Structures are given as C-alpha cells and as structure tokens.
Amino acid sequence: MQIRQLHSWQLTTAEAIAIQEQLKAEVATEDTLGTVNYIAGVDMGFEAAGTISRAAVAVLSFPDLQLIESAIALRRTTFPYIPGFLSFREIPAVIDALETISTVPDLIICDGQGIAHPRRFGIACHLGVLTDIPTIGAAKSLLIGKHEELAAARGSWQPLKHRQEIIGAVLRSRTATKPLYVSVGHRVSLPTAIDYVLRCTPKYRLPETTRIADKLASNR
DNA sequence: GCGACAG
C-alpha cells in the first residue's frame, strides 16, 4: 500500500511539536470504519544497541484472528526515545513495513497511545492520519491522565481523564492482570475501540495482533 | 523548580 509523506522525520523536538499541533486537527474521533475483515498489529524491536530499528506488521483475519500476512522492515534509528514523541522514532520503519504488504488492513491496533497524549496526538493518531486507516491506541502503561480504581474482572474499565477531558479508557483485558490503556487513534470512537480490543484479547492481556507483531519484531 | 514520563 502507498502512504502519504506529509513531513520530514529529521526534526528537532520543537519542529515535532509543531507537526503534532498541526496534524491533530486531522484526527477523526468518530466511527467511520467499514466492515472489518483484517486487523493489523504493529510493533518495534531494536538491534545493535538501538542503532537499528526493526518494525513488524502482522495482519490478522477478523474475528477469527488468524495470521494472514506479515512484514518486517529494518532501518537506522534516527530519533531518540522521548516521552511524547514516540511516533517520530517508530513510524518511519513501520511505514517501510506497511508499504510491502498487499492485504491492506481495515483497522490497525498500535502499541502506544492515541489521543491519550499531552497534545492529543500519540503514535496511533499519527499513523492513522498518515495512512487514513482507522487506528486504536492500546498501550501497556500510562503516559498521562488519572483514573479511578478498576475492578478485577475482564471487560471492566474506567475513563482515563486529563484536564477535565476523557482521553481514553483503562481496560481490564484479562482478569486480575495489569490493565491496558486504550484510546482513540483515528476514525474510531472510544466505545468501538474498547470493543475491538476486547475482541482481540480472547486469551491474553495483549491483543493477538500486537502479540504476533511483537514476536516478529523481537527475533524470537 | 520538582516529579512524571507510551516504547
């Protein structure tokens, strides 16, 4: 698939902030997804002391969650890890991998935040705006926001709030395990995002999509 | 100025 090149990736943090502030206006928070037959998971791994980025994309059928196609892309790492700027470090290699797949996904679940971000433009939003494919942010830990205590049962969730705003949901994808931080990426509402994440976690805490992409990205 | 801080 082809992905539009909206900007350079060789940036200072000040320039990155300007891009986030500009592109967040293109993020769609409502549902505009069609029939979902394929869901992709994307994840990153690093080699050579972090100098090489390894992106993995796994396209699974939905709702049966069977691996249909996968791709891996290696690329020199050019941006450091700075909380709030994850997309500038990971998306270049992810795009390389996405460009080689033939099964265009109807939905992408990202390993990181969507609008649950200081400027409401986490990696899931960024990838969504660039590809114009519906995306969901499903992170393993918190970036920003506060929430009430969460019940232990799978399926229970609490709104994640930041400055009077609901920016996502803290979701128990598996009973008695640490929750997932789910937020809107692009073209998917929060209730729909929660629903897809639950339907992609029939057995483990992490979505099957990211679990498979994770294995591909880590060489083992 | 002091902490918090996706992967």
Added chain:
DNA sequence: ATCTTGTCGC
C-alpha cells in the same frame, strides 16, 4: 525498548 534464569501461581 533492552540487559537476563529461575520461579511463583493459576
């Protein structure tokens, strides 16, 4: 993310 073995618990 990555460095790393065994071990506790359902």
